[in-house]
Amino acid sequence: MTLKRRDFLKKAGVGAAAAAGAATLAAPAVHGANKTIKWRMQTYAGPALAEHVIKPAIDAFNKAANGEMEIELYFADQLVPTGELFRAMQNGTIDAVQSDDDSIAAPVDVSVFGGYFPFACRYSLDVPVLFNQYGLNEIWEEAYGEIEGVKWLSAGAWDPCHFATVDPINSLEDLKGKRVFTFPTAGRFLTRFGVVPVTLPWEDIEVAMQTGELDGIAWSGITEDYTVGWADVTNYFLTNNISGAWCGSFFANEDRWNEVPEHLKTLFKLCMDSSHYYRQHWYWGGEAQLRTQGTKMKLTSIPDEEWKTVEDEAMKFWDEIAEQSDRSARVVKILKEYQATMAKAGKPYRYS
Structure with a gap:
């Protein structure tokens, strides 16, 4: 390890x-019936x-x-x-x-x-x-x-994907200019709200938060924030997420x-x-236990009516992705059909 x-x-x-080394490294893992x-x-x-x-x-x-x-x-x-x-x-x-x-x-x-x-x-x-x-x-x-x-x-x-940040996020305006470690596609979407996606090796994130290279993380839920140590270098957890899983x-x-x-x-x-x-x-x-019993991060929220702006923008993003290929369009079609089914099913599948 x-x-x-x-x-x-x-x-x-x-x-x-290199060629010989790679050949050796990539050699079949089975070297005999009893190996x-x-x-x-x-x-x-x-x-x-x-x-x-x-x-x-x-x-x-x-x-x-x-x-x-x-x-x-x-x-x-x-x-x-x-x-x-x-x-x-x-x-x-x-x-x-x-x-x-x-x-x-x-x-x-x-x-x-x-x-x-x-x-x-x-x-x-x-x-x-x-x-x-x-x-x-x-x-x-x-x-x-x-x-x-x-x-x-x-x-x-x-x-789920939530923001863990040094400074509190209480509105979409607070996201502007924030340097955030996140995933490629999530970062691409979040740029629409002024977020600056940053790519770093996973092991460097905690130090980057301490040195001010990063303002926040949008890479996980609160469980991982506590488990990997990010809750020790951030102060706030935004309850709004950009994905439920x-x-x-x-x-x-x-x-x-x-x-x-x-x-x-x-x-x-x-x-x-x-x-x-x-x-x-x-x-x-x-996620529930640490929101209610965790002591390292304060919870903040963006009002639902304001956060709906982000949700609506995501639907435009979906349509743009659907235009990239026939297969992408098929996936987006399935996602939309699934969302509609869950909404129609109502509680507990969807509450709003």
Whole structure:
């Protein structure tokens, strides 16, 4: 877990030895009928967050695999910068990834819907319903089926997206000029309200807040703010969110996935589901508990009538994204149909 990036690159080979090193690194993980299959997997999450969002599932997999397969888990930017994860997985430098499509720069049109697509969902349960009952599973499989070398495996719902800031946010005017660490598509949307998106390595965020390089974070809910230490370097938590849940996925190098026996594929799928399930209750309970019992951050809110401006602008943003490709248009159509169904269903599906 303490492997440094430069040491990793030395082992992989550089300069004239790069090709040979890469070939060795990317060699099939199966070397014989009785040999353990070994994977390197990197998550988007830093160590403290990974203890909740991925490590328990991988530990369970390694235990249940009973020596037939072992997954070595690495944290955010430990082997490869998050923005390069897709390419590293595609070329076999690493074997599997847990992240959102947006952050790893997945070269598919649906990548904008990964991470925090503004107001695509209200609650965490919306994401698995959209994928399993409204056709997003098939669309994601179709999109990644056009890309060589990577297998998209599963999507799940993670935490909502709120602002954690040094200064209080009580109006849209307060957002103007704020330098905020956030996700690519979320940042693109938030520029409409004067936010300045900043991209930094995950491990540098806490220091950047302390030095004043950042004014805030729009990367998570309050559970993560407390878990990873961001609540220690911010003073305020905005209760309005730009998305009710993050959409994140598991991916694997296609060749490595094809080498895995069916029973271990099934085991890995079950462990992915256990990870998704843990997030459902960990975030849901944590968000409420820390809003009411947390002592490190003061809650602020933008009035509903003013926040509606942001929600209305998101619908314009959706339509712009729909124009980018036929598949994007299909996703937006599904999102709109789902929103209408939830609104018509009323409480408890939608309260307004």
